[in-house]
Amino acid sequence: MxxxxxxxxxxxxxxxxxxxxxxxxxxxxxxxxxxxxxxxxxxxxxxxxxxxxxxxxxxxxxxxxxxxxxxxxxxxxxxxxxxxxxxxxxxxxxxxxxxxxxxxxxxxxxxxxxxxxxxxxxxxxxxxxxxxxxxxxxxxxATHAAHAKNSYPNEVRIAFDGDAVLFSDQAERVFQKDGLDAFQKHERKLASKPLPPGPFMPLLQALHRLQQAGTPHIRIRTALVTARGLATADRAIRTLMGWNIEVDEAMFLGGLAKAEFLRDFEPDFFFDDQTGHVDAAAQHVPAGHVASGVSNQST
CATH class of the missing domain: 3.40.50 (Rossmann fold)
Structure with a gap:
């Protein structure tokens, strides 16, 4: 066989x-x-x-x-x-x-x-x-990125952006077309409706299954690191719940720079759809660019 x-x-x-x-x-x-x-x-x-x-x-x-x-x-x-x-x-x-x-x-x-x-x-x-x-x-x-530290030898630490990575770029399109106020209104209105999956949702599912299979020697710790603020956190959290997937940490930064938070989370890898976020994060942690969604249509 x-x-x-x-x-x-x-x-x-x-x-x-x-x-x-x-x-x-x-x-x-x-x-x-x-x-x-x-x-x-x-x-x-x-x-x-x-x-x-x-x-x-x-x-x-x-x-x-x-x-x-x-x-x-x-x-x-x-x-x-x-x-x-x-x-x-x-x-x-x-x-x-x-x-x-x-x-x-x-x-x-x-x-x-x-x-x-x-x-x-x-x-x-x-x-x-x-x-x-x-x-x-x-x-x-990002081959120029910093290498992962060894502070957590028994954890695989992975950080994901939300829109256009774990989730589709549906909400991001509203933000880029009509601005922050329209984005917030849109997400509040659709808070109970799950976001469509993005390209990395299947990977998060696979990591979740791997974590459930378990081993005493190593575990997975995941983080959602998003520019969304708490005003639009509801829909993101409900979406993950609808997928029956848990993340260990969720950072709703409301536009704050992600790099400093990632430096302290110390992931083995960080995924984001915007090159600016990837380049900033790469000063501290391993990072990669996900060329999906509206932010990458002209690049």
């Missing part, structure tokens, strides 16, 4: 999201793929350093202590030869990766469906947009 990934949380991740390959990437951008491949081959026995999403991946894999609950798959535009270095780097860093797809420059997102991926993390914005358009939770990793 063929192996399958049914019931597992599947994370597909590119090599630059998992490891620090920015120096090698500059060679690729300034020269050609042959020079890049030669450099990777020359460094075959030199493990790449952990990248921005490394902490998230390492902690998620810790859920596999007594049963296989999480699968992390390399999904990379690298060539297979360069892929050798990635797997060796994973082995040195004690990441038990079993699978990888290397496409030598071709867009890899078509393989998300057979992988049953719950999340795709990449440093390539075009691949991320294509994955989002195909219905997958995906984010462009």
């Amino acid at each position: 063929a192996t399958n990934l049914d019931g597992q949380l599947v994370v597909a991740i590119s090599s630059r999201a998992l490891f620090d390959l920015e120096e090698e990437n500059r060679v690729f951008e300034q020269s050609d793929d042959r020079a890049y491949m030669k450099l990777q081959l020359d460094r075959l026995d030199q493990p790449a350093k952990p990248g921005v999403a490394f902490s998230l991946v390492k902690k998620l894999l810790a859920f596999n202590t007594d049963a296989k609950r999480v699968e992390v798959v390399m999904l990379s535009r690298n060539d297979p030869v360069s892929g050798l270095r990635i797997f060796r780097s994973a082995e040195v860093n004690k990441l038990p990766l079993e699978r990888g797809v290397f496409t030598k420059g071709r867009a890899p997102y078509d393989y998300l469906r057979p992988l049953q991926a719950n999340l795709f993390l990449s440093a390539n914005p075009q691949d991320v947009r294509a994955a989002l358009n195909a219905g997958f939770a995906a984010a462009t990793v």
